[in-house]
Amino acid sequence: MQYGIAIYLVYATVAIGMTALLARTLFKAGAVFLDDVFDGNHRLAEAVNRLLVVGFYMLNLGYGLFLLRAEPQETAFDAVAYLVNRLAILLVTLGVIHFVNVYVFWRIRHRAELRNAPPPVAPQVIMRDELSPDGV
Amino acid sequence: MNRLTIVYDEHCAVCRRARDWLLTQPTHVPLELIAAGSPAAMGRFKGLPWLGKELMAADDQGNVWVGPAAFLTALWATRRYRGWSFRMSGERLAPLAESFFRMVSARRHRWARFLDDDEEECSWCQN
Numbered sequence: 001m002q003y004g005i006a007i008y009l010v011y012a013t014v015a016i017g018m019t020a021l022l023a024r025t026l027f028k029a030g031a032v033f034l035d036d037v038f039d040g041n042h043r044l045a046e047a048v049n050r051l052l053v054v055g056f057y058m059l060n061l062g063y064g065l066f067l068l069r070a071e072p073q074e075t076a077f078d079a080v081a082y083l084v085n086r087l088a089i090l091l092v093t094l095g096v097i098h099f100v101n102v103y104v105f106w107r108i109r110h111r112a113e114l115r116n117a118p119p120p121v122a123p124q125v126i127m128r129d130e131l132s133p134d135g136v
Numbered sequence: 137m138n139r140l141t142i143v144y145d146e147h148c149a150v151c152r153r154a155r156d157w158l159l160t161q162p163t164h165v166p167l168e169l170i171a172a173g174s175p176a177a178m179g180r181f182k183g184l185p186w187l188g189k190e191l192m193a194a195d196d197q198g199n200v201w202v203g204p205a206a207f208l209t210a211l212w213a214t215r216r217y218r219g220w221s222f223r224m225s226g227e228r229l230a231p232l233a234e235s236f237f238r239m240v241s242a243r244r245h246r247w248a249r250f251l252d253d254d255e256e257e258c259s260w261c262q263n
Binding site for chain 2: 115120121127
């Protein structure tokens with residue numbers, strides 16, 4: 001008996017399931033970050049979030065499918081071993097991509113924080129009176 | 137803050153070079169660079185003893201930063217180096233950044249000869 005089709009089916013189920021689960025987590029948690037970054041501009045935050053998640057889907061599913069080139073395996077043990085090996089590679093890759101995504105979120109937030117930050121040091125003098133109306 | 141005014145020493149080549157560099161930088165706040173000896177600077181900052189001696193930065197609300205603080209505030213105004221202004225004002229780098237700035241500032245007139253300085257030939261930095 002050969003196990004080619006079985007490998008494909010199990011692999012596809014797990015790969016799509018994992019990707020969907022991760023994408024949902026990313027979407028939900030990312031929304032909180034982006035809402036904060038875009039100052040409550042929900043539509044923009046949602047748009048950016050959606051774009052990121054779509055990219056995540058394409059990358060993961062594409063890579064997941066690309067990864068699998070199963071040859072029919074002779075024994076059940078070989079088939080399971082092959083499957084586990086492929087899933088391991090897929091999971092590690094998904095993990096890396098996920099952390100890259102979190103880093104991107106963090107970068108976006110950090111930049112927004114910098115943009116609104118006051119000067120790093122306090123002024124030495126405050127001259128209220130000498131200021132003429134037009135500032136110069 | 138709507139505008140940041142930097143008052144530099146127009147008699148020093150390093151300062152003019154720094155000004156030219158600053159003018160090329162994209163900034164978060166509109167920058168205005170004025171020479172310490174100009175009428176504008178004399179009129180606005182005549183009460184301050186650092187005028188012409190130290191780098192100064194002033195916003196439109198009357199806050200004035202002097203010396204190393206002005207240097208950090210100028211960096212803070214730039215888009216590219218705002219992150220560095222915070223790093224350099226942090227506990228670890230602040231003493232180093234301050235002494236570096238003081239060192240450059242105190243010897244600023246001596247650096248001119250290393251910078252083959254031709255103001256007139258610099259066509260992109262007129263201001």
